[in-house]
Amino acid sequence: MKKLALLALTLLLLGPSTILLGVATLGGTPATATVCTPGALALGPIPDSLTASTRTGETVTLNRQQLTHAATIITIGGQTAGVSREGVIIALMAALTESTLRMLANTSAYPESAEYPNDGDGSDHDSLGLFQMRPASGWGTVAELMDPTYQARAFYGGESGPNYPSPRGLLNIPGWQQMDPGEAAQAVEVSAYPDRYQNYQPVAEAILTALTRPAPSGNGGGDETPVVPETTRIVFPLPEGTWVRTSPFGWRDDPITGERRFHAGSDFAAADGTPIYAVADGVVVQAGYTDAGGGVIVIEHTVHGEPVASMYVHMWSHGIHVTEGDTVTAGQHIGDVGSSGHSTGPHLHLQIHPGGANADPVDADAWLTDHGAEGITGGDTTPALCTAGGGA
Ligand SMILES: [Zn+2]
Secondary structure, three states, X not given: OHHHHHHHHHHHHOOHHHHHHHHHOOOOOOOOOOOOOOOOOOEOOOOOEEEEEOOOOOEEEEEHHHHHHHHHHHHHHHHOOOOOHHHHHHHHHHHHHHHOOOXXXXXXXXXXXXXXXXXXXXXXXXXXXXXXXXXXXXXXXXXXXXXXXXXXXXXXXXXXXXXOOOOOOHHHOOOHHHOOHHHHHHHHHOOOOHHHHHOOHHHHHHHHHHHEOOOOOEOEOOOOOOOOOEOOOOEEEEEOOOEEEEEOOEEEEOOOOOOEEEEOOEEEEEOOOOEEEOOOOEEEEEEEEEOOOEEEEEEEEEEOOEEEEEEEEOOOHHHEOOOOOOEEOOOOEEEEOEOOOXXXXXXXXXXXXXXXXXXXXXXXXXXXXXXXXXXXXXXXXXXXXXXXXXXX
């Protein structure tokens, strides 16, 4: 909270154009930590549609689904050190040009790509998704590239990018800040047609203006509750193959006290240090650690237009990688499995509260199944060698 107050203060002292630079030069930020940029790239509500004109005067109308993908590109840009507002514009120009901001499957090259959420079928080489990245060129696996968050991270690149050092993302292009935005987009996409990207620059700028809130004016303000955009997907909170179910939602004899008590969460045992993923896009409303209660993260989401909160419990204090106010994406690594608080062994206790954090929990495991939660393999996964049945 101190960190947030400090950032808010920094926002008041610096003009909007210097905010990102300020955040970026905090430097030494571990790759896993998210950099919160309140005001600078804070998302507002996503409109149902947006119409803008290209440089050559064609009208482009984008729907809510396309704008939701734009929101993902903006969020990841805000979380990636070194990507300025200009970098986000370049990414939006690239995705507009390559896919018109659609997550395209490619069933002729990869029939299995249709099994992931998508907005249609493309057929250019073996290109996939928003940025039309090709598995054959080393951009990632089909599973990785059918994830809009992964595509955005790969596009921005940099040392914390998933493909560092090759294929190059925007941050790996020397002098990209001095290049024409269309040429910078072309340098990442390795396309022969820079003009195509330049044509979309006014559309990209219109999207960024429409989707983000103006930076705080300096007369207070700036402490508004972030809007929680509709999530692009629902994922399982632990990597595939690392966990086992140990204690379900419902009445049980408490494994520590022996008392008959209601268990408000679902327990998934996994090795200490196994990454925990956010189940959906959202905003962190609580992230903290106490010796008595252990680690707790609470995230607010919007799912089918309704608020939903997810709660993650038992991380150690060093296993909490988000801060109150952070915007996170589905599948983002937010913490690590621990065994703090009321716990008999390393596990994740997950609660889901439809209606928001103050509403009653439902069976989290069943909720994930009902919402078609994707399993994710996770790139930085430590396999669970010991899942000796932690619970509580
Ligand atoms: Zn539990």
